[in-house]
Amino acid sequence: MEHCRLAGPGGCGQGDALYARARRRNTLADRCTQEHEAAGSVRGYIHSVETMGTVDNGGIRFVLFMQGCVMRCAFCHNPDTWLRMGREVTVDEIMSEVLEYTPFFEASGGGVTASGGEPLLQHRFVRALFERCGGHHIHRALDTAGYCKYGDFASVLDCTDLLLFSVKVVDEEKHVKLTGVRNDVILSNLRLAAARGADIVVRYVLIPSVNDSERDLHDIASLVASLGDRVRADILPYNRMGVVKWRQLGLDCALERVPEPTPDDISRARRVFHECSVRLRTD
């Protein structure tokens, strides 16, 4: 039996105080957001913007990193996005920045990506922004871990062109250790999005000794295969860049000693996906 290197209940071992503080801030921010329902004046909290992103979704992207996440993934690259603080902006303000890049979007087939943190914690803001983008024929990608109420998810899905859906691990016990939360809601949201015919790429961060056993790989590949031909997958090799951020924030990183996957590890994972007839985005 493989050995999982994550420690203790909740895996990444972050304190309850940090989590409770994040929940309190997020609740306050939700109330604040609800008071600004008029589309252009809906307020959101963002961590940062990357205006010439090219990695994730094809074309030049305006990537909006939203603040706030209630998951605590042990491999998170952006733990500084967990609390809902950062820059407060309105949809109008972000749209005026987005519109400056439309020539680049048109020339490259790019568009806007809402990422995080967890963008669906600010679903009203993302929906209002995506509706505005749709009015300008700007492609919209949602990069989410899907941990939210289905109604909130569906409200954004309605105006999303590409769903980048991150599944951390299928086994529920491992999921709790790796992220601090169960994955039943997440998997249910993914299945419902697929049933609605959404254009989906399921993303899987491959972490040696954590979620790369034959069983883990078979579980995730089978899950993607069960969602239908339209759904593709992306294997993202874990990289250790996030460990530095964890140290800077004074957090204990449960993956401190976990290496990045080797080319052989990645080939093995790709083979399992192919055996399950799953299309990889990079094929």
Ligand code: SF4
């Ligand atoms: S869902 Fe994303 S932002 Fe949230 S903890 Fe996990 S990796 Fe970090």
